[in-house]
Amino acid sequence: MSVFIIRRLLQSGVVVVIMSFIVFSGVFLIGDPVEILVSDDADQEEREEMIKSMGLDKPFLVQYGIFISKALKGNLGESFVFNEPALLLILDRMPATMELAVVSLMIAIIFGIPLGVWAGLKPESWASKSIMTGSILGFSLPTFWVGIMMILLFAVMLGWLPSTGRGDVQVILGMPISIFSWDGFSHVLMPAVNLALFKLSMVIRLARAGTREVMHQDYIKFAKAKGLQESRIILVHVLKNILIPVVTVLGLEFGGLVAFSVVTETVFAWPGMGKLLIDSIGLLDRPIIVAYLMIIVFLFVFINLVVDILYSILDPRVRLQDIKS
Amino acid sequence: MKSLRRLGLAAGAVLMLSTPLQAADIVIGIRSEPSSIDPYFHNLGPNNAMLGQIFDRLNDWTPKMDKMFGRAAKSWKAINETTWEYKLNKGIKFHDGSDLTADDVIFSYDRAANYTGGNSSFRTYTKGKTLKKIDDYTIHITTEKPYPLMPNDTTTVMIMSSEAKGTGGKNKGISAKDFNNGLAAIGSGPYKFVEWKKGDRIVLEKFAAYKGPIEQPWDKITFKFIKAEPARVAALLAGDVDAIDNVPTSDIESLKKNSKVTLSSGVSNRVIYLHMDQFRDKSPFVTTKDGKQLDKNPLKNPKVRKAISMMINRKAIVERVMEGVAIPAGQLLPEGFFGRSKKLSFEKYDPKGAKKLLEEAGWGDGFGLTIHGPNDRYINDAKICEAIGQMLSAQGIPTKVVTMPKNVYFKRASKGAKGLPEFSFVLVGWGSGTGEPSSPLKSLLATHDKSKGMGASNRGRHSDPKVDGLINKALATVDDAKRGKLLAEATELAIGENQGIIPLHYQVNTWATRKGLKFNPRADERTTGHDYIPVK
Numbered sequence: 062m063s064v065f066i067i068r069r070l071l072q073s074g075v076v077v078v079i080m081s082f083i084v085f086s087g088v089f090l091i092g093d094p095v096e097i098l099v100s101d102d103a104d105q106e107e108r109e110e111m112i113k114s115m116g117l118d119k120p121f122l123v124q125y126g127i128f129i130s131k132a133l134k135g136n137l138g139e140s141f142v143f144n145e146p147a148l149l150l151i152l153d154r155m156p157a158t159m160e161l162a163v164v165s166l167m168i169a170i171i172f173g174i175p176l177g178v179w180a181g182l183k184p185e186s187w188a189s190k191s192i193m194t195g196s197i198l199g200f201s202l203p204t205f206w207v208g209i210m211m212i213l214l215f216a217v218m219l220g221w222l223p224s225t226g227r228g229d230v231q232v233i234l235g236m237p238i239s240i241f242s243w244d245g246f247s248h249v250l251m252p253a254v255n256l257a258l259f260k261l262s263m264v265i266r267l268a269r270a271g272t273r274e275v276m277h278q279d280y281i282k283f284a285k286a287k288g289l290q291e292s293r294i295i296l297v298h299v300l301k302n303i304l305i306p307v308v309t310v311l312g313l314e315f316g317g318l319v320a321f322s323v324v325t326e327t328v329f330a331w332p333g334m335g336k337l338l339i340d341s342i343g344l345l346d347r348p349i350i351v352a353y354l355m356i357i358v359f360l361f362v363f364i365n366l367v368v369d370i371l372y373s374i375l376d377p378r379v380r381l382q383d384i385k386s
Numbered sequence: 387m388k389s390l391r392r393l394g395l396a397a398g399a400v401l402m403l404s405t406p407l408q409a410a411d412i413v414i415g416i417r418s419e420p421s422s423i424d425p426y427f428h429n430l431g432p433n434n435a436m437l438g439q440i441f442d443r444l445n446d447w448t449p450k451m452d453k454m455f456g457r458a459a460k461s462w463k464a465i466n467e468t469t470w471e472y473k474l475n476k477g478i479k480f481h482d483g484s485d486l487t488a489d490d491v492i493f494s495y496d497r498a499a500n501y502t503g504g505n506s507s508f509r510t511y512t513k514g515k516t517l518k519k520i521d522d523y524t525i526h527i528t529t530e531k532p533y534p535l536m537p538n539d540t541t542t543v544m545i546m547s548s549e550a551k552g553t554g555g556k557n558k559g560i561s562a563k564d565f566n567n568g569l570a571a572i573g574s575g576p577y578k579f580v581e582w583k584k585g586d587r588i589v590l591e592k593f594a595a596y597k598g599p600i601e602q603p604w605d606k607i608t609f610k611f612i613k614a615e616p617a618r619v620a621a622l623l624a625g626d627v628d629a630i631d632n633v634p635t636s637d638i639e640s641l642k643k644n645s646k647v648t649l650s651s652g653v654s655n656r657v658i659y660l661h662m663d664q665f666r667d668k669s670p671f672v673t674t675k676d677g678k679q680l681d682k683n684p685l686k687n688p689k690v691r692k693a694i695s696m697m698i699n700r701k702a703i704v705e706r707v708m709e710g711v712a713i714p715a716g717q718l719l720p721e722g723f724f725g726r727s728k729k730l731s732f733e734k735y736d737p738k739g740a741k742k743l744l745e746e747a748g749w750g751d752g753f754g755l756t757i758h759g760p761n762d763r764y765i766n767d768a769k770i771c772e773a774i775g776q777m778l779s780a781q782g783i784p785t786k787v788v789t790m791p792k793n794v795y796f797k798r799a800s801k802g803a804k805g806l807p808e809f810s811f812v813l814v815g816w817g818s819g820t821g822e823p824s825s826p827l828k829s830l831l832a833t834h835d836k837s838k839g840m841g842a843s844n845r846g847r848h849s850d851p852k853v854d855g856l857i858n859k860a861l862a863t864v865d866d867a868k869r870g871k872l873l874a875e876a877t878e879l880a881i882g883e884n885q886g887i888i889p890l891h892y893q894v895n896t897w898a899t900r901k902g903l904k905f906n907p908r909a910d911e912r913t914t915g916h917d918y919i920p921v922k
Contacts, residue, residue: 091793091794092793092794092795092796092797092798093796093797093801094793096796096797096800097792097793097796098428098430098505098506099505099506100429100430100506100510100819101816101817101819101825101829101843102429102510102511102819102820102825102829103429103506103507103510103842104510104829104839104840104842105836105839105842106836106839107506107507107509107510108842110507111505111506114502114503141505142421142505143421143422143562143566143584144422144427144503144504144505144562145562145563145566150584153584154584154585208617209616209617209620212616212617212620212624213620216620216621216623216624216626217620217623217624220624220625223624223626224617224620224621224624224626225415225610225612225617225620225621225624225626225627226586226587226610226612226626227586327613327614327617328614328616328617329617330586330610330611330612330613330614330617330621332583332584332585332586332611333585336585336613337584337585340419340585340613342793343762343791343792343793344793345793
């Protein structure tokens, strides 16, 4: 297994280098941060000074070389906008995004699996049909629109939940966390549901499909013939067997939740990494964009690794040495 | 939640009968987050707005920018052609309790002038000026040549405590980070810095020992950063914030009818205008009617430029595109500002006159154009471009419309391939920070000349030695009345006669508050906590 993990990490290193080059050159091609950051009143000399102080006067490959040599020493550069280390700025925002992602993942699992299994067990009932119709909506409605509608309904019209921002933060085990107070929880609820809708629909569909397939398997028939209780059949035999695809997909999707909760964070003004990323793209803050995507690549590699390990636990037929990818 | 809150409020009200009145707090949802608390790090709107509450300047503008008032300075006057004398107010305290004296002012100007590693410095305003302490409360600022804009320039640089401590490094041992975590954020303004949670909020607190001219209606001000426009409006409607800035024009009608909301709007110092390529004989986006490259550039002819201006129905743009929230423009600054021309009003919509002019210029058959503009920088920028495209197309100049995000647009508009402006016909805006027309004249209409620092944003490269001469003369005339006349003359020549740029309209900004509050609309587009005031 250790060989497997080492090979995985080496591969991710290659991906990170390629990705950093693509992003670096992409941002270089888009535009010039100086034109956005500079004050209108600044004269040409001032503009040139700024270009120089950001190192943008050098040829592209030299800029990239400097970046790489610094990155090898663990320095991913300083934000053009804030003039603080890009890595620290991102890590500073990470807890808020993680919190949002974990809560929405929980929502997706806690509601998605029971609803999906139910829909799989009783496919013809009206409840199952409405669950499935609902999941189509969850798939197809744009996050931005749903977010605004939720704000209008729950914050503006009903006044139940706050519409924007993150609530009071407590430091628990060294991590700034907000969900353990009512204020914090009420703030996280709407964005988390908004972010979870898509995943929830996916879990429902996966769980339903899995259940329908598993229910026809011989071992279920055998368990029924043995006279096992319905609840035991579902909770042990069905659930365990439908979990493999659910875990795989959720694992991969968790990376997506953390990395690209941009829309939800923007709508709900959630002070996470996604908002930082989109603001940085708007201002062409290249050090942040590159550092962000590098972190995300590592995150995805790490999650894939965890998924593979979980896989081998859930399905004894899978041996990690055998996976060559 | 709201009903819960109401219950809480009711309970609170009962409790309050026996306790002193609750502190006055306000939560403001703003669009743009500043990039630093360091007052010299970034000379840009959101920073200058936020930090002006924490730090004093020598003098400052009233919200309407029609006159200046003293903050750290009691008075200022030119004592000879090249020297300005500033007398400081005595008894001004910094937030750490120390006194503000001439040393702090000199320290601040010095740090501003030599700042490295920031984004856009204040050197534009400190260049060529020498500060000298006469006594603890008197400063002389000298320049080599007569410099009339001294009081305008001193409304920009903020004053920090010379005793502020940092963690070392350049910029006098105080880094931007030392400000961002509050260590060095010691000003003498009406509000103290409490905290900045990046991406989330900035909290300010009333400075009890403040005795200056700015009102302190609030004990605590919380700024929340809500960039998405519908979300900002919703936060106000939901009662999560008491006030917002940058109300989108499309929401103004419905908010007007909402009895829980008060709108405050005011004209800004920002003019939206068009640049036209006046330096290339073959301009890349000037074509024949069917889109082939033209080897002559009609935009070089002032008659053609005037005809284009006459084809634009500014009133229609203001009414339809801007939903009535803008003012048609004929020059660089709206009414009420210094140095305006009394003669210039906005160009009337006149299709027949335009056609005649085009014929006179030898372009009666028309030609093709492309208008380029940003789509996320000014209020309704992309829609304005589309409207202009349609108006010109209907009158014999088929015009394509291309808009793009500002991070792509501005580089190409200023220096695309080969370092020259890439487009032929562009929409831009200019906010005059100095409150008079010399800054836009200098940057937009003076001949592009790097060595003189002129025409830095002259994207059409308009050039007229007579205009340059008038601007230079004005910039060296200390007498206000004479300078005002020269600036007006320069504007009349550059815009009225030469049609160097085509002004479209002055932006009007709108702020919204819950009932019971209002905002003093600021011409400098800044959103400041103390300008939100309770109404009875």
